[in-house]
Each structure stands twice: as structure tokens, then as C-alpha cells.
Amino acid sequence: MSKITKAFQNKKAFIGFLTAGDPNKEKTVEYVLAMAEAGADIVEIGIPFSDPIAEGPVIQEANTRALSKNLNTDDVFDIVKEIRKKTDIPLAFLTYINPIFYYGYERFFKKCKEVDVNGIIIPDLPFEEKNEIKEITEKYYVDLISLIAPTSKDRIKMIAKESTGFIYLVSSMGVTGMRNKIKTDLKEIISEIRGVSNTPIAVGFGINTPEQVKKISQISEGAIVGSAIVKIIAEHGVNAKKPIIDYVSKMKKATK
Numbered sequence: 180m181s182k183i184t185k186a187f188q189n190k191k192a193f194i195g196f197l198t199a200g201d202p203n204k205e206k207t208v209e210y211v212l213a214m215a216e217a218g219a220d221i222v223e224i225g226i227p228f229s230d231p232i233a234e235g236p237v238i239q240e241a242n243t244r245a246l247s248k249n250l251n252t253d254d255v256f257d258i259v260k261e262i263r264k265k266t267d268i269p270l271a272f273l274t275y276i277n278p279i280f281y282y283g284y285e286r287f288f289k290k291c292k293e294v295d296v297n298g299i300i301i302p303d304l305p306f307e308e309k310n311e312i313k314e315i316t317e318k319y320y321v322d323l324i325s326l327i328a329p330t331s332k333d334r335i336k337m338i339a340k341e342s343t344g345f346i347y348l349v350s351s352m353g354v355t356g357m358r359n360k361i362k363t364d365l366k367e368i369i370s371e372i373r374g375v376s377n378t379p380i381a382v383g384f385g386i387n388t389p390e391q392v393k394k395i396s397q398i399s400e401g402a403i404v405g406s407a408i409v410k411i412i413a414e415h416g417v418n419a420k421k422p423i424i425d426y427v428s429k430m431k432k433a434t435k
Contacts (some may be wrong), residue, residue, distance in 0.1 A: 182269045182297045183221065183322045183344035187379035191396040191434035192220035192345075194381055195427055196273065196405030198238060199224050199255045200245030202416045208261045210412065210423055215268040217424040218431035223300065223405070226255050226274035233302035237406040241413065252282050259294040271298030271324060271344070284315050292319040298344045300324045306338050327368065335368060339376040345401065346372060350384045366398055389433035396434045404430060 186192050195214040199207050211222050225231075227245035231238065259270065272291070279287050279301070291299070299321050304312075309323060316323045322344025327335055329349065339346060348368060369380055382395045383403030395402040411426060412419045 181320070181322050181344055183271065183324070184379060186220040186269045187345065187381075187400045190220070191399075192379070192381060192401035193218065193392070193427070193431040193434050194221040194223060194383070194401055194403040195219045195408050195430075196223040196225060196403065197408055197412060198227060198241035198245055199258055200227055200248060200250035201241040201409070201412055202244065202419075203248065204250070204254060204258050204261075206412075206417055206419070207258050209420055211258075211262050211268075211270075212265050213420045213423045214408075214427050215266045217427035219268065219427055220401070220431075221269045221271060221298075223271045223273045223403070224255065224259070225405075226252060226272055226278055228275050228278055230277075231275065235406060237410050237413065241409045244413075252278060252287075256290050256294055259296055263295055267295070269297045270295070271300055271322070272296055273300040273302070276301055276304050279312070284312050288312075288315050288319040288321050291321045296321065298322040298324050300326065300347060302326060306334060306341075327372065329368065331368075335371045336375045339372040339378065342376055342378040345379040345381050346376070347403065348372075348380050348382045348399065350382050350386065350395075365395075369398055389429050392430050392433035402430070402434060 197210055214222050227242045227250055231242050313323060324344045324347055325338050325342045326347045326349055327338050331338060365382060372380060379400035381401030381403050382399050386392060386402050386404050387407035392402045411422045415422050
């Protein structure tokens with residue numbers, strides 16, 4: 180069982196997200212440690228990219244802020260090295276296929292193993308194209324985390340059967356961002372997944388309140404929150420540690 184999957188054992192997981200380099204490298208380390216301190220079970224670290232097509236304005240702006248400081252992929256690996264001096268919390272990168280291709284598939288995933296990055300989420304990598312990197316991710320023990328969206332329909336079972344780490348169930352159509360209501364029939368999709376896979380399911384996109392996390396945790400193994408945390412960082416900058424701890428603590432509590 181992988182480190183990512185173990186994070187779901189005997190509990191409902193809370194997964195937090197931030198963008199590396201926003202507001203700077205040192206604060207990214209501090210804020211990941213803050214999330215771990217507050218009870219997060221997994222942290223997703225976004226690698227800044229100039230064309231993050233799955234992201235709404237909040238995370239797009241965080242990418243822009245990080246890139247304006249000339250943050251690159253090696254800098255992100257350096258951030259993880261610093262994080263690993265203080266915590267062994269499971270970590271997953273969220274990035275797009277272009278930066279990985281540019282860095283070199285073999286080089287990228289070898290580096291992930293070296294610094295102990297445990298999973299990878301690539302929103303623009305179609306299921307049908309994943310064999311391009313699948314063998315390399317397996318070679319370096321990095322879970323290739325599958326996304327299942329409300330539009331996946333006939334592909335849901337196919338994607339679920341080959342899932343590793345956890346399944347990222349997209350709660351809503353469109354891009355990331357906070358939503359007042361989740362209108363998708365998640366129970367039906369989860370039932371389909373459960374018919375073919377025991378991989379833990381975590382729901383993301385739009386979740387930002389403890390009430391939403393509580394509901395999500397009743398039907399799945401975990402909840403993912405990104406934009407709300409990134410917004411806290413945007414508002415508080417280098418002073419976001421305490422607000423992050425307060426927020427993540429509330430969200431984690433809602434999973435129980």
C-alpha cells in the first residue's frame with residue numbers, strides 16, 4: 180500500500196492545496212508545515228505553470244505571482260527538501276504535462292522519489308494517454324492519481340479500475356474555485372466507482388466550508404480544498420500561517 184493510500188486508513192482524509200512559491204519559497208515550506216500541524220492528511224503542492232487550464236482565477240493568480248519571481252521546477256523540489264526536514268506527511272504534486280515533459284519524464288520522477296513526493300495529479304493528461312508516463316511513475320513509486328469528472332460517464336469504471344493512490348472526484352463542472360452548492364449527484368458516481376475499485380475517493384473542486392466537508396465525508400473517503408486556502412494566502416501574504424492553521428483545523432474536524 181502506498182503512502183498516499185495509507186493516509187486514508189481508518190479515517191476520512193482532509194487534503195489541502197497551495198501553489199509553490201506563493202508568496203515565496205520559504206513561506207511555502209512554512210504553510211505546508213502549518214497544514215500538517217493543523218491535521219491535514221495529505222498536501223497537494225501546485226507547480227506554477229503559465230497556462231493552468233483547470234484552475235479558476237484564485238489559483239491562476241497564485242501561479243502568476245509565483246512565476247513573477249522566476250520560480251522554476253528545481254525550486255519546487257528544493258521546497259520539498261526543506262519540508263521533508265520537518266514532516267513525512269504524504270505529498271502530491273499538481274501540475275500539467277508540459278512542465279514534466281520539458282523537465283524530462285525520467286529526470287522528473289526520479290527527483291520525486293529522491294525528495295519523497297508520493298503522488299502526481301495531471302489535469303490535462305487524458306486517461307488514454309497516461310501510458311506515456313505510467314511505467315516511469317511506477318518505477319519511482321509515485322502514484323499517478325486519476326481524475327474522474329461528472330462528464331466521465333462511460334469512462335468512469337475504466338478509469339477507476341486502474342486508479343492508484345486515491346481517486347480525485349471532481350465535484351462540479353468548470354474550473355477550480357469556491358462554490359456555494361455542489362449540485363452533482365456524487366453518490367451515483369461513487370457507487371459506480373465502488374463497483375470496480377477499492378481505491379479511496381476524495382472529492383474536490385468548489386469545497387470551502389466545514390458543512391460541505393462534513394457532507395462529502397459521509398459519502399467518500401476524503402475532501403480536497405484548494406482555492407479557499409490559496410485565497411487565505413493571497414489575503415495574508417507572509418502572515419498567513421495562523422489563518423491557515425485555524426481554517427485547516429476546522430476543515431479537518433468536519434471530516435470526523
